[in-house]
Amino acid sequence: MTAKLPIKIAVRDFLVFQGQEEALRGITLNIPANRILGIIGPSGSGKTTFLRALNRLNDLVPDTHVEGQMLLDGQDIYHPSFDVVRLRKRVGMLFALPVALPMSIYENVTYGPRLSGVRNRKRLDEIVETSLKAAFLWDEVKDRLTMSGLRLSGGQQQRLCLARVLAMEELEVILLDEPCSGLDPISTAKIEEALTILKAKYTVILVTNNTKQAARVADETAFFLMGEMVEHGATEKIFTVPNDKRTNDYVTGRFG
Amino acid sequence: MRIPPKYTQALAVVILGGATAFTVAVLVYVIVFVLSKGLPGISIEFLFSAPKDSGLSGGIYPMLVATFLLPLMAIAIALPLGVGTAVYLTEYTRETRLTRVLRFGTDCLAGIPSIIFGLFGYIFFVEMLKMGWCLLSGSLTLAIMVLPTIIRTSEEAIRAVPNSYREVSFSLGATRWETVLKVVLPNALPGIVTGVMLGIGRSIGETAAVIFTAGSILPRSVPLSVFEPVRTLSVHFYTLAREGISNEKAYATAAVLIISVLLVNLAAYGMMHRFIAKRSR
Numbered sequence: 001m002t003a004k005l006p007i008k009i010a011v012r013d014f015l016v017f018q019g020q021e022e023a024l025r026g027i028t029l030n031i032p033a034n035r036i037l038g039i040i041g042p043s044g045s046g047k048t049t050f051l052r053a054l055n056r057l058n059d060l061v062p063d064t065h066v067e068g069q070m071l072l073d074g075q076d077i078y079h080p081s082f083d084v085v086r087l088r089k090r091v092g093m094l095f096a097l098p099v100a101l102p103m104s105i106y107e108n109v110t111y112g113p114r115l116s117g118v119r120n121r122k123r124l125d126e127i128v129e130t131s132l133k134a135a136f137l138w139d140e141v142k143d144r145l146t147m148s149g150l151r152l153s154g155g156q157q158q159r160l161c162l163a164r165v166l167a168m169e170e171l172e173v174i175l176l177d178e179p180c181s182g183l184d185p186i187s188t189a190k191i192e193e194a195l196t197i198l199k200a201k202y203t204v205i206l207v208t209n210n211t212k213q214a215a216r217v218a219d220e221t222a223f224f225l226m227g228e229m230v231e232h233g234a235t236e237k238i239f240t241v242p243n244d245k246r247t248n249d250y251v252t253g254r255f256g
Numbered sequence: 257m258r259i260p261p262k263y264t265q266a267l268a269v270v271i272l273g274g275a276t277a278f279t280v281a282v283l284v285y286v287i288v289f290v291l292s293k294g295l296p297g298i299s300i301e302f303l304f305s306a307p308k309d310s311g312l313s314g315g316i317y318p319m320l321v322a323t324f325l326l327p328l329m330a331i332a333i334a335l336p337l338g339v340g341t342a343v344y345l346t347e348y349t350r351e352t353r354l355t356r357v358l359r360f361g362t363d364c365l366a367g368i369p370s371i372i373f374g375l376f377g378y379i380f381f382v383e384m385l386k387m388g389w390c391l392l393s394g395s396l397t398l399a400i401m402v403l404p405t406i407i408r409t410s411e412e413a414i415r416a417v418p419n420s421y422r423e424v425s426f427s428l429g430a431t432r433w434e435t436v437l438k439v440v441l442p443n444a445l446p447g448i449v450t451g452v453m454l455g456i457g458r459s460i461g462e463t464a465a466v467i468f469t470a471g472s473i474l475p476r477s478v479p480l481s482v483f484e485p486v487r488t489l490s491v492h493f494y495t496l497a498r499e500g501i502s503n504e505k506a507y508a509t510a511a512v513l514i515i516s517v518l519l520v521n522l523a524a525y526g527m528m529h530r531f532i533a534k535r536s537r
Contacts, residue, residue: 055427057423060426085429088429092427095420101421102443111428111438
């Protein structure tokens with residue numbers, strides 16, 4: 001069933017070395033378009049490394065070396081001629097801890113578009129409104145867009161960060177790195193609701209420590225353990241009748 | 257025998273408090289001493305007229321102008337160079353043997369006595385480049401002198417900007433330069449301003465480095481070009497006091513110098529606080 005969906009990202013024998021350590025050991029995975037892929041696994045399993053490889057943020061970490069391929073719409077994002085700056089505009093990232101930049105809410109949301117050269121005030125206003133609405137934050141901040149983003153609560157800041165990612169006009173893929181780990185249940189529910197709507201337009205990859213969250217929102221789930229992908233399949237299957245015993249032990253809470 | 261904690265605690269308070277009180281007392285004494293001797297000699301006429309009879313009578317206007325112009329020009333030269341170097345060392349290079357050697361070099365440079373800079377400025381700018389004693393020679397010499405301070409404080413300030421800000425900026429499709437411009441520098445600004453303040457503080461009262469490069473000739477009027485020799489307040493004070501020309505004028509000059517330094521500091525901190533307040537509103 002999953003094989004019939006168009007593939008957005010194809011990962012082929014992908015390895016990541018950090019210094020001498022092999023952080024990812026040969027991942028092969030097809031990520032379908034317009035679905036939410038949940039990635040679960042204990043800490044240190046390579047989930048975050050994998051996610052950060054998808055928009056080449058690992059490039060910033062000294063002594064990182066990759067092998068294998070990551071194909072976005074068939075093009076290898078690690079090919080020397082691939083434009084990294086453009087890649088990051090197409091593949092947006094939401095971090096575990098909400099990081100509002102120390103500027104106004106408006107400036108936070110328009111950070112990406114302004115980098116891409118959007119100057120028209122009306123156009124920027126529109127982007128701010130649609131992005132904040134899509135992130136379920138508009139009603140809370142519409143009257144104080146010039147206020148510093150740092151003065152929002154943690155949950156609001158994380159939704160601001162989501163809006164900031166959504167504001168990028170070339171966005172195709174959204175990466176989320178345990179986006180709700182520090183949030184209250186209501187903010188978490190808002191983020192999850194936003195994601196289920198957003199998948200109609202984007203490909204969503206959600207790394208989470210919370211297996212219940214994967215079970216709630218992910219269409220497909222991949223289980224990572226010690227740098228390897230143990231299993232990948234439809235979420236119901238992973239959570240009810242997984243092929244691998246280790247997957248079963250993890251999702252039933254026997255370890256991790 | 258062991259002293260009970262109760263007494264060591266009391267002792268610590270006395271010693272630490274004493275050290276603080278001593279520092280503040282010396283500072284206050286110097287300021288009060290200079291102001292009490294100098295303030296009676298200050299008048300509008302003293303501030304805004306040219307000196308006469310080698311400074312025995314008349315005012316200090318040309319020196320006052322030179323005292324502000326020299327550090328201002330020095331900072332204008334040193335700030336882009338210093339911040340540029342700091343950005344390059346922190347954002348564009350990895351920590352290697354070379355960056356460590358560079359950092360050690362700047363630290364050494366920061367500790368060199370100012371008269372050595374004066375001598376260098378005299379040989380290089382005044383003699384070799386044939387610029388003579390002038391405002392520009394003095395400014396360039398002071399710029400070199402404050403450069404290490406500006407580089408080091410800017411570097412610390414840039415390093416203190418959370419890495420998560422950089423990651424967010426990169427993840428939103430910014431290049432390294434855009435990240436430096438939009439995220440790193442605005443957040444490092446308070447630290448950079450501190451470096452600039454230290455630089456101004458060091459150069460506004462500087463005497464040795466200036467006497468050799470900007471000159472000590474008693475001016476008739478304010479400098480009209482950067483190639484004119486100037487005399488700063490500290491050089492003027494030094495001349496008045498050493499040659500015994502006028503104690504009254506010397507103290508008045510010293511008082512003006514102290515007030516100038518205070519005003520410059522106040523203005524800079526005021527500007528910085530307004531900037532920070534604007535960003536966190």
